């Protein structure tokens with residue numbers, strides 16, 4: 001199966017919210033090929049009028065790696081259609097088996113990081129049972145489905161050890177620290193620049209950079225009110241309808 005045929009399978013799975021078998025179960029696909037599938041998948045969305053607004057890092061913490069059994073840092077693309085306003089509503093209609101995780105986001109400036117914000121990422125593997133290999137998940141835009149960015153804040157002196165909570169309906173369901181993100185989320189940015197450059201993508205000023213989750217992800221359920229709280233930076237939230 002060609003790169004573009006694999007991209008169509010993943011695109012249709014996301015649009016129809018119907019899981020597909022892992023690509024690697026029936027086809028040869030290495031990680032370089034998987035990034036080519038991801039590029040072709042996102043190109044289809046851009047052809048439909050979406051805009052590239054940033055990049056997300058995946059599996060930047062041990063908790064996340066252990067949760068899905070893939071032990072490599074990966075990256076995916078963010079489009080404007082994936083953005084949910086802070087405090088906004090999200091219908092689960094277009095999702096297969098969504099999960100949510102607390103993150104920290106950087107606003108990229110001309111000369112480095114212009115601002116930071118608490119963030120939530122909604123991930124939704126397009127593969128049956130949320131099972132995949134490294135190549136599968138890269139091709140599937142690293143499970144990226146939607147994201148919420150809280151109010152941008154000036155960059156504090158350090159972002160390497162801020163407490164992070166994930167709350168559902170006012171109850172803490174996950175607790176961690178930004179230290180879980182490669183020891184320091186700024187390291188995720190350094191790695192992100194290098195990894196995206198390897199595949200021909202340069203990070204642009206004005207883009208959002210999601211550094212990765214500080215905890216494992218939790219299933220997203222109808223009616224839930226979800227909030228990420230990042231010490232000294234603020235909150236990002238959404239209500240599931």
Ligand code: 0L1
Nearest residue numbers: 058059064068123142143
């Ligand atoms: O953002 C992430 O860390 C997700 C990467 C892909 C693995 C998953 O779906 O949890």
Ligand code: MG
Nearest residue numbers: 058121212213
């Ligand atoms: Mg994430």
